[in-house]
Amino acid sequence: MANATTLAAGGKLWKSVKDLAAKRAVLLVLLLLVLATGIAQKNFLSWDNLINILMITSVYVIIALGEGPILITKGVDLSAGRLVGLTACIAASMLQRTDYASKIFPDFPMMPLIVPIALAIVAGVAVGLLNGAIISWLKVPPFIATLGTMVIAYGAVSLYVDRPPHGASPIGGLRDDFTSVANGAIPISGTFRLPYIIIIAVVVLFLMWILLNRTRLGKNIYAIGANPEAAVVSGVSVSRTLITVYVIAGALYGLAGSLQAARQGSATNNLGFGWELDAISACVIGGVSTTGGVGTVGGILTGVLMLTFMNNALVFLNVSPYWQNIVKGLIIVAAVAVDIRKYLRKR
Amino acid sequence: MAASEYVLEMNEISKSFPGVKALDGVSLKVKPGSVHALMGENGAGKSTLMKCLFGMYEIDSGQVILGGETVKFESAKDALKSGISMIQQELLPIPYRSVMENVWLGRYPVTGFGPFKLINNKKMLADTKAIFEELKMDIDPTTWVVNLSVSKIQSMEIAKAVSYKSRIIIMDEPTSSLTENEVGHLFGIIQKLRAEGVAIIYISHRMEEILQIADEVSIMRDGRLVGTFPASELTTDLIINKMVGRDMSHRFPPRDNVPGEVVLKVEDYTSPDPKSFKNVSFDLRKGEILGVSGLVGAQRTELMESLFGLRPIASGKVWLHGKESYIKSPVEAISRKIALLTEERRVTGIFPILAVHDNVLAANWKSYVKKNFLLDLKRCDSDVKKSIDMLSVKTPSSKAFMQNLSGGNQQKVIFSRWLLTEPEILILDEPTRGIDVGAKFEIYTIIADLAKRGKSIIMISSELPEILGMADRIMVMCEGRMTGILDGKSADQEEIMRLSTQFM
Structure with a gap:
């Protein structure tokens, strides 16, 4: 009798382990990846390296948190990468050291740090507003609308940085107070330091989690993704919600662009090229459905971590960088193939 | 052994889904050349039984005997090949293709040899015309399906079933979007098919129709078969009585x-x-x-x-x-x-992949926003619980996906949604x-x-x-x-x- 109970309990435990594995497959693979690499290369699990990976993750996760809610509404934003480039150049152009020889705008005065970052975010918001307006008022499908603004943003940033006599050269010589936003850290104890950029990313993660789970806007985002017609009948203002989602994304790209410029210490018109695809990849790896209505902040974070850890692990394992793309592609397909099993009709 | 008098015997079919026993030892016997009505409340298991027959679900236990042979279908394609067709309640034709292409989809007549095959449009047209003439359907085989009325699309689906030389045609609520005249026309077609020895399994909620067209009526309740009766012995009240298991005077x-x-x-x-x-x-x-x-x-x-x-x-x-x-x-x-409960629940009513909870609140979030712009989730939860209790919605929990509820329960959820907005009209x-x-x-x-x-x-x-x-x-x-x-x-x-x- 007791034996049977134990057996039943064991079966139950096994079943819940299996359920958990199916639900959190990507997270498990991520943990295995980290452990395996850590065993092969001890340095991989050093504080310095882990913090470094998290710092890289920070910018990407902010971009993915812009893209994710858009995917949940059954949309897509191809302009994300180019907007990061545009806003990075805007912030950088106003934050070059006064003594730097090739300032692209020699006449710009010294301004408080917050002004250029705010302007970068405003630029992101403006293009986000444009995206949202084209999609909800002109009824252009998101793929096409943002394809258009993606190309326009690249043209605009190229014109902006193309300043004789320097031409379209990188905007370097950034002020130290700016670069330290992305590279600086709060010392905690000994060698352990908590970088500002990670704190910023955590704050953004928290705010977006609140937005999606605890606000009316978040609930309407899921409703539109799950059934736009029913959302209209239920009194959801679909245009306004969509525009807001694209505007929020634009603001996050602006923040990410500023941080990326600060991290690199420079910006070019080519910064951010193809990053929208990385953001979309991270989201779908994290279980965001491109057919709408499904996705979580935790999933998006997991997806971004998966990609950055994978890249870093392959470097540590001395694998050719060309392999990284092949592995990345395989992970995208495999993650979605596993994830979609949850939604396929049970026979 | 003498040939069975039935074209189809389903014996002791059981099927479970996680948490639900959808079918519990159901047996259904259908005679050739008859209209066999299948009735029962929503969630009684009619659709599940038919999907098991049609190869869309795997059966947990029981057997299906078709024309004296035990069969096991892996897919709808197998079922079609063996002479079973299903005309779904919600028709899903390919709108921007011709009628004949819809009829012969996946098995176009071809000419040529080896891998070099071309679609034989002439034969397709002639074959389609022949079927339409035989069934007295007035449809142009070359017109795009998007131009047809619901009733014509349904006729087309029946023609498709006939083109498979089906011995059994399942019709799921075929009259739900037809006018009276169109229903008359459909019944004409059904009678013609019956005369040719085809068995029709007819699912409907409309008593008057059933009593008019059916030869036998099988009634299901809660995943079990209540019984099979000759239609001539039944009345509306008797059917209702057997369906709900209580007197509904x-x-x-x-x-x-x-x-x-x-x-x-x-x-x-x-x-x-x-x-x-x-x-x-x-x-x-x-x-x-x-x-x-x-x-x-x-x-x-x-x-x-x-x-x-x-x-x-x-x-x-x-x-x-x-x-x-x-x-x-x-x-x-x-x-x-003002509140509007729309006609097409699936299209404009439900959010299938969202929780029942969010479906109830979809039109109501505004009234749960606190001063700090966050939602009062505690009040949300208690109001949802109150609403679904009040209308006795059958759901494992308010976290369950809407798509897993039966039609009637989905409708109650939408009722709860609108009642929460406290409408006057x-x-x-x-x-x-x-x-x-x-x-x-x-x-x-x-x-x-x-x-x-x-x-x-x-x-x-x-x-x-x-x-x-x-x-x-x-x-x-x-x-x-x-x-x-x-x-x-x-x-x-x-x-x-x-x-x-x-x-x-």
Whole structure:
């Protein structure tokens, strides 16, 4: 009798382990990846390296948190990468050291740090507003609308940085107070330091989690993704919600662009090229459905971590960088193939 | 062993889904050349049984014997090859392709040899024409399906079933979107097929139809077979009795609502679409149930959706509580305490992949926003729980996905959604469509209770007994125009039908 109970309990435990594995497959693979690499290369699990990976993750996760809610509404934003480039150049152009020889705008005065970052975010918001307006008022499908603004943003940033006599050269010589936003850290104890950029990313993660789970806007985002017609009948203002989602994304790209410029210490018109695809990849790896209505902040974070850890692990394992793309592609397909099993009709 | 008298025997079929035993030892025996009706409340297991037969679900236990041979279908394709066709309730043809391509999809006649094959359009056309002629269907095989009416698409699907040389054709609620004339035509086709030895398994909620067309009736309840009876031995009341397992002598609850002052006045409402409603005027009183009757195509839905701000109007005026109002969007309608339960639950009602919880609250989040812009989730939870308890929604929990609920329970969830908005005027468009008898009575009770509490109700319904049983007054429409307003107590079916067909 007791034996049977134990057996039943064991079966139950096994079943819940299996359920958990199916639900959190990507997270498990991520943990295995980290452990395996850590065993092969001890340095991989050093504080310095882990913090470094998290710092890289920070910018990407902010971009993915812009893209994710858009995917949940059954949309897509191809302009994300180019907007990061545009806003990075805007912030950088106003934050070059006064003594730097090739300032692209020699006449710009010294301004408080917050002004250029705010302007970068405003630029992101403006293009986000444009995206949202084209999609909800002109009824252009998101793929096409943002394809258009993606190309326009690249043209605009190229014109902006193309300043004789320097031409379209990188905007370097950034002020130290700016670069330290992305590279600086709060010392905690000994060698352990908590970088500002990670704190910023955590704050953004928290705010977006609140937005999606605890606000009316978040609930309407899921409703539109799950059934736009029913959302209209239920009194959801679909245009306004969509525009807001694209505007929020634009603001996050602006923040990410500023941080990326600060991290690199420079910006070019080519910064951010193809990053929208990385953001979309991270989201779908994290279980965001491109057919709408499904996705979580935790999933998006997991997806971004998966990609950055994978890249870093392959470097540590001395694998050719060309392999990284092949592995990345395989992970995208495999993650979605596993994830979609949850939604396929049970026979 | 002598050949069985049945073309199909399903023996002791069981099927479970996580948490639910959908079928529990169900046996169904169907004779060739007969119409076998399958009845039962929503969630009784009819669709599951048919999906098991059609190879869409795997059977846990039991056996299927088709023409004396035990079969096991891995997919719908297997079933089709063995001579079983299914005409789904929701038809899903390929709209921008020709009729004949839809009929022969996946098995186009070809000419050529080896890998070099071309589609033989001539043969396809000739074969399609032959079937249409045989079944006396008037459809051009080369027209795009998008140009066909629902009834024609259904005929096309039947032709497709015949083209597979099916011995068994399953029809799931085939008349749910047909007009009376079209139903007559469908019955003609069914009789022709029956005469040729085809067995029809006919799923429907409409008693009158069943008694008219069926030879035998199998009734299911809670995943079990109640029994199979000759149709000639049954009456509507007997069927209902067996379906719900209790006596249902009163199909409608008693009503003691008292209509008061006019709350809504509509004058000269005209659609910008010349084929839609024009010059419709009516009023609605506090605590009144106004039935809206008419045939499919009478533009009742279009009129009501315009009142709710979902569709534009060309001209017309609305007064709410004596004040002229302009409602240009559902947001405005909801803020003026109007609710609309739409006709097409799946298209414009439910959020299938969201939780029941979020489905209840979809139109209500606004009233749960706290001063700090966050949602009061505690109050959300308790109100959802109250709502689904009040309407006795059957769901494992409020976290369950909406798509896993039966049609009737989904409808109750949508009712809860609108009741939470505390509306004064409820527009109910076919509120009991696709809902089982037991749940129907519950919905009628809810409606009667709302009217008693002073809510004003507009109820569109195509079921005459329902309109006559529930409405204080009945507005009849035909071809976009209002043809009369009758008193609910003195109106009768003949008069409504006459007004419904006035311009036809």
